[in-house]
Ligand code: AMP
């Protein structure tokens with residue numbers, strides 16, 4: 249049986265990068281950038297005035313002038329005016345600094361009467377103050393975003409400021425999320441006492457969508473070899489990633505591995521030394537399709553999806569990985585089996601500024617309701633039984649931060 253690290257490496261080794269496509273800038277949030285975004289212009293593109301007030305020349309002020317005839321008014325968006333000696337220009341936030349001006353005094357510090365602006369007597373004027381100098385944020389041509397960046401809402405400002413209407417991003421893979429099991433009945437359909445509501449499909453799709461993968465469709469297939477073979481053959485033809493749940497354990501109706509093998513999906517591994525999610529199966533289709541067969545138990549399915557499927561898709565997009573995140577256990581945990589334990593946690597912070605992971609008990613790996621209160625899970629290494637409060641542990645959030 250593979251360790252969690254071996255399983256992770258085996259999955260990454262099977263991943264090939266997806267193609268690049270061009271999308272409208274407005275649709276690029278959450279996608280992985282495949283180009284360099286360079287500054288269109290210096291930023292700010294001109295010496296930008298940061299206060300409403302007056303602009304004048306330091307040399308006049310330095311020579312003792314405190315009373316300036318108003319030459320003109322220049323608002324944001326107005327063409328740059330040229331200041332005449334001994335005058336001032338009424339200036340607004342966001343305007344370009346008039347030629348020959350190098351001093352700004354805010355409107356609160358002046359009195360204007362009969363077209364003359366007088367500076368408050370005890371106000372100390374400083375040259376160049378309230379001017380955001382041209383190019384002081386970045387220079388034209390600067391590499392503002394580089395390939396691998398997962399585009400965040402903040403990056404939308406950069407892309408727009410560079411004048412781009414389109415950007416190159418990694419193709420969003422076609423994903424099929426497939427629930428298997430005779431007992432499953434989807435919401436909206438009548439259900440009998442011996443049946444189970446199908447919940448993994450919606451949860452897995454939402455988790456994948458939360459990580460930016462938007463082309464997910466769901467199918468539900470009964471535990472029937474012929475039916476499984478027909479439907480999975482079609483999914484392998486139409487999609488590049490299959491995320492199944494259920495049917496990979498030791499039960500008599502767990503047909504998924506044999507059916508996948510019969511369709512030419514090469515098994516990379518079956519079973520990982522972890523809890524939850526030990527029965528995890530992973531294989532590669534003849535056209536390079538990634539096939540994840542997650543255990544059916546809801547907690548196992550979600551942990552395996554977050555732990556293995558999401559990083560595999562990120563890797564295929566060539567996304568720059570986020571730095572590993574750590575937290576300190578808020579209370580002690582004991583875990584006897586010689587397996588890596590993925591322990592769901594709620595994050596809290598203490599007055600010392602530490603992020604603490606509070607273990608949340610699940611009542612077996614079927615207890616998906618308990619997960620609602622969690623932010624993610626921590627990884628407790630195998631071959632260690634007792635993890636005292638304060639132990640630093642790897643943290644995986646259900647929905648990752650922007651790297
Ligand atoms: P399996 O891995 O097929 O043996 O399923 C393990 C447990 O998870 C069983 O109790 C199933 O009923 C349950 N289960 C499997 N698939 C789903 C699903 N899509 N939604 C909710 N529960 C499921």
Ligand code: MG
Nearest residue numbers: 429494495544
């Ligand atoms: Mg089943």
